[in-house]
Amino acid sequence: MDNTEVKKIEELANQEYKYGFTTDIESYSLPKGLSEDIIRQISEIKDEPEFMLEWRLKAYRHWLTMKEPHWPNVKYPEIDYQEIIYYSAPKKQQKLNSLDEVDPELLDTYKKLGISLDEQKRLTGVAVDAVFDSVSVATTFKKSLEELGIIFSPFSEAVKEHPDLIKKYLGSVVPYTDNFFATLNSAVFSDGSFVYIPKGVRCPMELSTYFRINAANTGQFERTLIIADEGAYVSYLEGCTAPKRDENQLHAAVVELITLDNAQIKYSTVQNWYPGDKDGKGGIFNFVTKRGACRGVNSKISWTQVETGSAITWKYPSCILQGDNSVGEFYSVALTNNHQQADTGTKMIHLGKNTSSTIISKGISAGKSQNSYRGLVKVSRKAENARNFSQCDSLLIGDKCGAHTFPYLEINNSSAQIEHEATTSKIGEDQIFYLNQRGIDTENAIGLIVNGYVKEVLAELPMEFAVEAQKLLGISLEGSVG
Amino acid sequence: MLEVKNLHVSINGNKILKGINLTINAGEIHAIMGPNGSGKSTLAQALAGREEYVVTDGEVFYNGENLLELSPEDRARKGLFLAFQYPVEIPGVSNVNLLKTALNEIRKFHDEEELDAIDFLNLIKDKMKLVDLDESFLKRSVNEGFSGGEKKRNEIFQMAVLNPKLAILDETDSGLDIDALKVVANGVNKLKSKDNATIIVTHYQRLLDYIIPDFVHVLYDGKIVKSGGKELAFELEEKGYEWLKNGEEKVVTG
Numbered sequence: 001m002d003n004t005e006v007k008k009i010e011e012l013a014n015q016e017y018k019y020g021f022t023t024d025i026e027s028y029s030l031p032k033g034l035s036e037d038i039i040r041q042i043s044e045i046k047d048e049p050e051f052m053l054e055w056r057l058k059a060y061r062h063w064l065t066m067k068e069p070h071w072p073n074v075k076y077p078e079i080d081y082q083e084i085i086y087y088s089a090p091k092k093q094q095k096l097n098s099l100d101e102v103d104p105e106l107l108d109t110y111k112k113l114g115i116s117l118d119e120q121k122r123l124t125g126v127a128v129d130a131v132f133d134s135v136s137v138a139t140t141f142k143k144s145l146e147e148l149g150i151i152f153s154p155f156s157e158a159v160k161e162h163p164d165l166i167k168k169y170l171g172s173v174v175p176y177t178d179n180f181f182a183t184l185n186s187a188v189f190s191d192g193s194f195v196y197i198p199k200g201v202r203c204p205m206e207l208s209t210y211f212r213i214n215a216a217n218t219g220q221f222e223r224t225l226i227i228a229d230e231g232a233y234v235s236y237l238e239g240c241t242a243p244k245r246d247e248n249q250l251h252a253a254v255v256e257l258i259t260l261d262n263a264q265i266k267y268s269t270v271q272n273w274y275p276g277d278k279d280g281k282g283g284i285f286n287f288v289t290k291r292g293a294c295r296g297v298n299s300k301i302s303w304t305q306v307e308t309g310s311a312i313t314w315k316y317p318s319c320i321l322q323g324d325n326s327v328g329e330f331y332s333v334a335l336t337n338n339h340q341q342a343d344t345g346t347k348m349i350h351l352g353k354n355t356s357s358t359i360i361s362k363g364i365s366a367g368k369s370q371n372s373y374r375g376l377v378k379v380s381r382k383a384e385n386a387r388n389f390s391q392c393d394s395l396l397i398g399d400k401c402g403a404h405t406f407p408y409l410e411i412n413n414s415s416a417q418i419e420h421e422a423t424t425s426k427i428g429e430d431q432i433f434y435l436n437q438r439g440i441d442t443e444n445a446i447g448l449i450v451n452g453y454v455k456e457v458l459a460e461l462p463m464e465f466a467v468e469a470q471k472l473l474g475i476s477l478e479g480s481v482g
Numbered sequence: 483m484l485e486v487k488n489l490h491v492s493i494n495g496n497k498i499l500k501g502i503n504l505t506i507n508a509g510e511i512h513a514i515m516g517p518n519g520s521g522k523s524t525l526a527q528a529l530a531g532r533e534e535y536v537v538t539d540g541e542v543f544y545n546g547e548n549l550l551e552l553s554p555e556d557r558a559r560k561g562l563f564l565a566f567q568y569p570v571e572i573p574g575v576s577n578v579n580l581l582k583t584a585l586n587e588i589r590k591f592h593d594e595e596e597l598d599a600i601d602f603l604n605l606i607k608d609k610m611k612l613v614d615l616d617e618s619f620l621k622r623s624v625n626e627g628f629s630g631g632e633k634k635r636n637e638i639f640q641m642a643v644l645n646p647k648l649a650i651l652d653e654t655d656s657g658l659d660i661d662a663l664k665v666v667a668n669g670v671n672k673l674k675s676k677d678n679a680t681i682i683v684t685h686y687q688r689l690l691d692y693i694i695p696d697f698v699h700v701l702y703d704g705k706i707v708k709s710g711g712k713e714l715a716f717e718l719e720e721k722g723y724e725w726l727k728n729g730e731e732k733v734v735t736g
Binding site: 425428429430431433434435436437438439440441442444448449451452453455 | 530531532533553554555557558559563564566569570572573574575576579580583584585587588591623640644
């Protein structure tokens with residue numbers, strides 16, 4: 001390689017860096033605090049069409065009239081909303097040369113989770129060689145999706161490229177007036193995912209944010225909108241089992257799902273944000289609004305979540321069963337350890353005829369944590385023959401933690417069939433000794449019992465996700481029994 | 483194989499075992515008999531390493547090694563097996579999953595490869611025949627909803643799969659009808675070899691009609707007050723434990 005050639009390559013590299021998307025956003029960073037001016041700037045940075053800005057401003061003005069809710073069974077210090085930076089350029093991770101420079105504790109966790117070396121490098125920000133080209137993988141995916149007419153793009157891109165779909169569906173399930181945190185999100189959301197599956201198309205692969213380019217650091221105020229048109233099907237995976245640290249303490253995401261006639265969306269989450277240290281210092285406040293609308297007849301929305309992270313988890317992935325014969329499902333494992341708090345569950349709102357819903361919730365509390373299930377089953381006056389089955393189980397490990405169940409029922413149609421089962425159990429020392437006596441150490445014994453307890457829910461996850469989630473549960477419980 | 487010397491054990495500060503001496507060699511079956519509260523189950527649990535059973539004095543050597551220094555799981559991995567008097571229910575964990583995990587943990591401990599699915603299945607199907615259990619049983623949760631007899635048969639089944647060197651059967655005969663008793667005894671007899679040893683802890687002589695012990699020890703108030711051959715069991719059955727109580731000062735402690 002001669003000198004001119006080298007120079008050319010350098011030039012090219014510099015050029016790309018100069019004009020690349022990342023450089024662009026990096027040149028903007030907004031001061032902390034929230035005002036109309038800040039929102040205008042966010043919208044401008046993102047080069048949004050006018051309608052988007054108007055929507056954000058309406059949300060902001062409404063937010064000013066709202067008060068932060070305090071009804072959940074969680075405690076946290078007051079949040080000063082003027083101390084938050086609502087738009088900061090993605091922090092450029094310091095590039096490391098090899099995995100040797102990464103915190104060995106983190107690597108140990110990755111190893112236990114069975115995360116590949118390449119993926120470990122990506123997560124920790126180690127420079128990756130050309131052989132592992134995630135961009136080309138993603139591009140290949142995108143192409144095959146495009147051929148089917150599937151749109152899968154960053155939310156900010158969709159706002160510009162598919163404004164009609166955004167106008168039609170954004171806020172149609174979670175309106176900007178919905179609740180304090182959803183309204184805040186509507187005003188300041190940074191980015192997220194947009195998915196549209198056209199009529200009659202079955203998405204051939206699990207869609208995951210994992211494969212999306214430019215998805216980094218949109219965590220704080222994420223906005224996701226997924227539409228399955230008539231007869232369409234999609235399975236969407238959110239999150240990652242690998243632990244992630246984030247400087248932003250408050251996370252307020254909004255996810256909206258819409259299924260039209262005969263369509264189906266399966267939405268799976270594994271949430272493992274930083275839970276804080278053993279004494280309860282630090283950690284993410286994860287205040288999320290997730291809701292799906294089964295608009296069409298025979299449509300189905302299924303939520304599966306494995307929640308192990310965050311200092312506080314506060315979320316209720318819900319289904320509005322509008323279409324006749326529509327089906328809503330909620331499968332949840334929420335694990336809390338140390339000082340973590342979770343108040344999570346679902347709302348199943350039966351509006352159409354012959355609608356049915358299933359709720360399987362498995363809470364696991366260890367350490368000094370508090371774990372609450374809160375769920376609503378509502379059957380409206382016109383919802384003939386609605387059916388619901390709810391099962392809410394709590395498992396306690398140790399005697400300093402708490403498990404709570406708050407089931408709410410509002411039944412306005414006498415044809416409804418509602419079943420509710422609840423159990424509370426404890427991992428007993430006699431169970432652990434029994435397993436010890438068979439050669440299984442205490443950590444594995446707890447893992448065995450916990451995985452037995454949650455297997456109904458994990459069975460709903462896509463295969464490889466389920467395997468990781470299983471390991472994750474074990475790791476999250478490490479040291480929970482002395 | 484096992485040498486117990488002057489073993490003293492307390493639970494919550496109450497002295498239960500007050501100086502047990504016992505020697506067990508490979509190939510032997512020992513029966514430990516005694517009335518309720520004499521300390522039979524305490525001996526079984528203490529040997530298995532249950533935390534609440536505090537050893538206050540004495541020593542136990544297992545194949546030349548200080549047993550009391552080993553964790554319960556390491557004792558198990560080195561071939562000590564306890565068939566529980568009251569096997570605990572573990573909802574959500576299937577029998578097959580428990581066995582697979584246990585067997586592979588033990589194999590790993592001995593630097594052996596984990597068994598693959600087919601070899602494992604062949605092994606357990608083979609061992610199931612010993613205790614007359616149905617295959618559907620494998621998928622059920624450990625001991626959950628089992629009858630008393632099923633629980634005890636399950637203990638013997640686990641023992642057959644894990645193939646221990648020293649098995650301790652803690653009142654395995656209690657709560658069994660005569661047919662189940664025969665099944666259990668048959669399982670134990672078939673597993674007997676010159677390389678392993680069995681301790682049968684029992685209140686009644688009944689099980690000893692089907693498993694012939696080489697030695698019988700009588701435990702009374704935390705001590706072994708009499709040892710002998712299998713005929714001692716019959717004598718006990720005939721005369722009752724009162725016989726020992728009355729003649730306590732006359733018997734030679736073993």
